Amino acid sequence: MFGQLTRFDGPLFNDLGRVLRLMDEAFGDVGHNDLRSTPWGAFPGINVGETEDAVRVYAFVPGLSNADIELSVEDGTLFIHGRRDLSDHTETASGWYRRERFRGEFTRAVRLPETVDPDQVEAQLANGVLSIQLRKREEMRPRKIEIQAA
Incomplete structure (x- = not known):
């Protein structure tokens, strides 16, 4: 607010x-x-969605590399932690009129549903988008139940 x-x-x-x-x-x-x-x-901006077999988190981290970001899952929460250093862009001869680009350390926390298996996490970084896939526990995935004839 x-x-x-x-x-x-x-x-x-x-x-x-x-x-x-x-x-x-x-x-x-x-x-x-x-x-x-x-x-x-809040940085980075994130999208969180779900498929039948996984929860997917997309974090928008332009200009960052794998070395700038750490991921962890603890107590049912995904933590995205990192640092953006803009030392080359911090000074100008006349000063800034406006600065909107985030710099420094950041942490985002995403509470995960109980269906997620914290040991089944994959992450990829491409074109400034960190894609994180958290697979659901096998027993929690939807499955079709065959009806037996009487």
Whole structure:
């Protein structure tokens, strides 16, 4: 709710950003009906979907390599952790008017359904999209049941 306010750059507004995040944590998304909504500035952006045999997570991480990202599954949660270093792009002769590209460390957590097997995870990074496939437990996958003749 409060995180949707316009953000500016600079030391004063960094403190304001912290206050807005604390207010978001305290009050949640009051007025937002969509439980899937993401706080302002969340990086990386993600899509989460499901097929019959797997849960699929797509994280949009342009400019990052495999070495910049770590994945882990712990207590039914997928963690995407990494770092984006923009040291070559941090200074200009006259300063920035606006900076929107995220830099620094990030972590995204995705709560997984109980149907996921945490030992059956595959991930690929191509063209700035991290594709993560978390296979469902065999016993949890849908299957056809044959009806016997009487």
